[in-house]
């Protein structure tokens with residue numbers, strides 16, 4: 002097996018490579034719609050009101066709790082609404098957003114660059130800056146970066162994931178070609194923050210320009226750059242760790258428990274901006290691609306910019322399109338371009354409509370088994386997921402499925418296997434929630450029964466004690482009466498005796 006190769010996965014050529022690698026700047030939008038709910042963690046609480054004037058980079062919403070993520074104004078202007086808006090999510094749900102109408106000035110808050118070398122800051126101070134900047138995993142996971150680094154304190158290795166997570170996405174490639182110095186410096190910041198002794202940049206072997214850019218700026222012998230085969234799902238965290246370090250992260254386990262911290266290359270650039278330039282996360286690089294645009298390209302757009310504004314720059318064809326946020330394998334289909342760029346929008350696919358493939362019966366060819374990168378048996382999983390036999394699906398490691406869609410891609414019957422697995426997981430969560438609720442109700446009922454029985458017993462014991470005390474009192478009174486009677490009888494006997502003696 003070739004160096005750093007892994008079993009499974011599929012070779013999928015990029016169907017729409019970009020003509021030029023450079024990142025085009027999208028002008029700040031006239032209106033920014035900023036999402037308060039990130040993929041992980043609670044919804045941020047607005048700290049501004051309708052009518053307030055805000056400056057670019059100003060904190061406009063904050064979360065508390067374990068997974069905090071600040072939201073910053075991406076343009077200067079007036080808060081015109083705080084309301085529910087549709088967000089790019091498979092469920093089609095709405096979520097709370099803050100809307101800023103631009104004043105056209107793009108006036109920033111006062112930014113002070115890092116006045117001292119970041120190595121003079123403590124890791125805690127660096128972490129604080131990352132937290133304040135509102136950085137989340139830019140590869141699409143959206144996990145708050147501050148929390149991920151905190152969990153990996155004392156890691157021996159930092160892995161920088163420089164693979165594009167899916168075919169068609171090119172934003173990380175262009176970032177590495179345009180900002181190699183910042184990325185290398187960002188890695189040093191990150192190593193300082195988690196105390197890692199070494200860092201490995203994992204880059205796919207179809208990105209020679211990006212590799213050369215990084216090599217030109219890497220003078221740190223604790224940072225190595227490794228080329229890995231260009232194969233879909235090579236960027237999956239556990240696979241990357243297994244290929245590079247030969248460390249197997251067990252089912253349900255985390256990289257941090259094995260001394261490894263993984264960060265996407267875009268996140269590393271955002272960390273550089275936050276710690277060295279003291280700039281919060283207010284923009285990101287997005288790939289616009291697909292059969293429906295004339296010029297697939299990478300753009301840097303302010304968060305909250307509409308998809309329509311970014312897509313327009315790539316000259317979309319003059320017809321209805323299928324729009325998808327994310328890559329061609331794991332992206333989310335959305336009905337139109339009236340959505341806004343959020344922190345995890347790495348790609349917008351704009352495709353000309355084509356007929357959906359006809360789904361046929363499974364012919365038991367096992368093609369899906371050969372490509373599963375996590376060694377599952379998709380065919381068996383499919384039967385159990387389809388019949389909603391969740392117990393059985395769990396026996397076949399349903400929860401280890403990373404929903405990569407490699408099995409869908411090779412299935413000659415066009416069965417949407419990954420969607421079945423996603424549905425089965427959702428059903429499992431629902432059943433577990435229902436079971437937890439039932440247990441809760443049962444617990445409440447049992448406690449009520451116990452309480453009633455306990456009260457009854459306590460009352461019975463109290464009555465018995467009272468009865469006993471009364472009986473004892475009556476016996477004592479009887480004894481007392483008898484003693485009194487005896488005393489009187491004795492006195493009378495003594496009087497009789499005295500009378501007898503006088504006679």
Ligand code: SF4
Nearest residue numbers: 373402403405406408
């Ligand atoms: S979607 Fe799940 S079962 Fe299918 S190849 Fe990916 S990990 Fe394996």
Ligand code: SF4
Nearest residue numbers: 363364366367369412
């Ligand atoms: S690839 Fe499709 S047809 Fe072949 S075994 Fe898997 S599910 Fe069945």
